[in-house]
Amino acid sequence: MLNLNSIHHIAIICSDYKKSKAFYTEILGLEVLQEVYRKERDSYKLDLALNGQYVIELFSFPNPPKRPSRPEAVGLRHLAFSTSDLEVCIAELAKYQIESEPIRIDEFTGKRFTFIADPDDLPIEFYEV
Incomplete structure (x- = not known):
């Protein structure tokens, strides 16, 4: 039996980092724990918390593919x-x-x-x- 305690975080890839960062922090009110720019990947990684608990990793990548359908695509x-x-x-x-x-x-x-x-x-x- 696995000894799981809880969900640690959810990772989201966005197409417009500034827009998504504003949505999750300014509108939803999530707290920024850490923001890192990874030059070799031309990618941001933003760690976000809700009520002090780490919940979301927000990533940006150059030209990520679109989600196939909403919401009944395979995956999240x-x-x-x-x-x-x-x-x-x-x-x-x-x-x-x-x-x-x-x-x-x-x-x-x-x-x-x-x-x-x-x-x-x-x-x-x-x-x-």
Whole structure:
């Protein structure tokens, strides 16, 4: 049996580093832990935390390929954040002209959730707990 404790982080490759860095730090409010430019790869690596916990590695690479479809491509389907108040979350996103999908109800838990897209159209879910 593996001795796993938790998910350590999620890696995301973006097409426009400045735009994605602003989205994840200024709009979603993630904290920058470390930012490194790797000259040999012409690539940035940005380590981001949520409430002090390391959660996302944001990478830039020259000319990364596009995601084949949204959200039902093979691989990561979406990134989900928990929120205690979905309406407040949606209102804050609207201040940045970010539209959320209509609120849905999880058929198994009865909890409410919605989706937005990051600058590269990666589906981002907000799940009310």
